[in-house]
Amino acid sequence: MTIPVKIAGIGFYVPETVITNDDLTKIIDTSDEWIRTRTGIERRHVLSGNESTVDMGIKSAQRAIEKAKINIEDIDLIIAAASVEAHAYPSTACEIQAAIGAKNAACFDITAACSGLIYSMGIARAFIKSESAKTVLVVATDAVSRCLDWTDRTTCVLFGDGSGAMVLTVSDDNQDDILSIDLKAEGQYGNFIKMPITGKNCPLVEPNDEEKMYVKMDGKEVYKYVVTNLPNYIEECVAKSGLKMNEIDYLVPHQANMRIIEALEKRLEFNPDHVISNIQEYANTSAASIPIALVEAIESGKIKLPCSAILTGFGAGMTVGTTVVRLREGIA
Ligand code: ACO
Numbered sequence: 001m002t003i004p005v006k007i008a009g010i011g012f013y014v015p016e017t018v019i020t021n022d023d024l025t026k027i028i029d030t031s032d033e034w035i036r037t038r039t040g041i042e043r044r045h046v047l048s049g050n051e052s053t054v055d056m057g058i059k060s061a062q063r064a065i066e067k068a069k070i071n072i073e074d075i076d077l078i079i080a081a082a083s084v085e086a087h088a089y090p091s092t093a094c095e096i097q098a099a100i101g102a103k104n105a106a107c108f109d110i111t112a113a114c115s116g117l118i119y120s121m122g123i124a125r126a127f128i129k130s131e132s133a134k135t136v137l138v139v140a141t142d143a144v145s146r147c148l149d150w151t152d153r154t155t156c157v158l159f160g161d162g163s164g165a166m167v168l169t170v171s172d173d174n175q176d177d178i179l180s181i182d183l184k185a186e187g188q189y190g191n192f193i194k195m196p197i198t199g200k201n202c203p204l205v206e207p208n209d210e211e212k213m214y215v216k217m218d219g220k221e222v223y224k225y226v227v228t229n230l231p232n233y234i235e236e237c238v239a240k241s242g243l244k245m246n247e248i249d250y251l252v253p254h255q256a257n258m259r260i261i262e263a264l265e266k267r268l269e270f271n272p273d274h275v276i277s278n279i280q281e282y283a284n285t286s287a288a289s290i291p292i293a294l295v296e297a298i299e300s301g302k303i304k305l306p307c308s309a310i311l312t313g314f315g316a317g318m319t320v321g322t323t324v325v326r327l328r329e330g331i332a
Pocket residue numbers: 029030031034035038039113114115153154155157193217218219220222223256257260284286314315316
């Protein structure tokens with residue numbers, strides 16, 4: 001018999017500083033109307049001063065741990081999904097470990113961009129099922145605002161900063177909360193979304209081409225890729241879950257563009273009232289967007305627990321991650 005995995009607690013944190021679409025008109029040639037109608041975004045929360053990806057991660061982790069009612073010392077693995085880390089090393093996971101005092105945890109980071117939460121859940125589940133860990137803390141935390149070209153109106157209006165965390169542990173009642181999970185990658189489309197790392201060759205050799213550490217995106221190609229492929233990938237994952245699409249209570253998609261969310265909703269024939277979106281408030285917070293949307297919807301009563309849900313993300317790579325889960329009362 002395989003070990004059942006419990007989703008024990010979820011939390012999120014976003015920075016206090018808010019930038020509205022109108023604020024952006026002071027630095028680029030854009031308008032609130034263009035941004036709202038093309039994306040659904042009205043505002044985004046961004047880091048200010050020296051607050052970092054790690055600081056946000058610590059706060060969301062503490063909230064998830066509190067909800068999960070576990071001892072910090074029981075955490076035996078921390079996985080951080082962060083594309084814009086405070087440091088290349090130590091890892092974001094190690095920095096969070098030190099801050100929260102999870103002294104028995106192994107720590108590492110993964111890079112799957114906006115699919116980072118689902119990829120991390122897949123790894124956490126494999127560790128628990130293989131008895132390599134009993135309690136795993138996943139932290140999806142990103143500060144894309146630090147890596148945007150704030151003169152490029154085609155990218156800088158789309159993103160915000162934030163963090164989400166989830167505690168997964170061995171289930172004490174035999175219920176497996178992750179009914180199915182599917183991770184995909186199509187590296188041949190890697191040029192759709194890229195963020196180069198800057199660095200200079202040794203002065204004794206031929207210099208390399210230096211690129212700025214900015215997000216570069218072919219928005220149209222991303223859009224086409226997602227609306228063409230994601231519904232099929234979601235259907236595959238639902239088929240493996242043992243549930244039918246119309247038996248699943250909620251759809252919580254990555255918050256990249258309202259038009260993508262509406263296209264998914266139509267194609268999957270999902271009840272619009274059960275499709276979760278808060279893109280207007282936070283924009284695209286990369287790996288953090290699914291947990292932020294999920295927790296906020298639980299707190300506001302839009303999602304009623306217990307329930308079943310599809311969580312689905314896509315991002316640079318291209319990577320796609322989908323999971324069908326059961327969410328228990330008290331997790332957020
Ligand atoms: N304000 C005003 N005008 C703008 C802006 C702006 N912020 N940005 C672009 N425009 C202009 C363009 O210059 C263009 O003008 P032109 O016709 O004179 O050349 C016009 O608006 C139309 O631009 P398009 O790129 O065709 O606009 P489109 O309708 O395709 O929307 C968008 C662009 C919103 C980026 C859309 O393609 C999209 O959302 N794509 C998906 C993005 C996505 O999901 N990304 C996920 C990232 S996940 C990760 O891992 C990081």
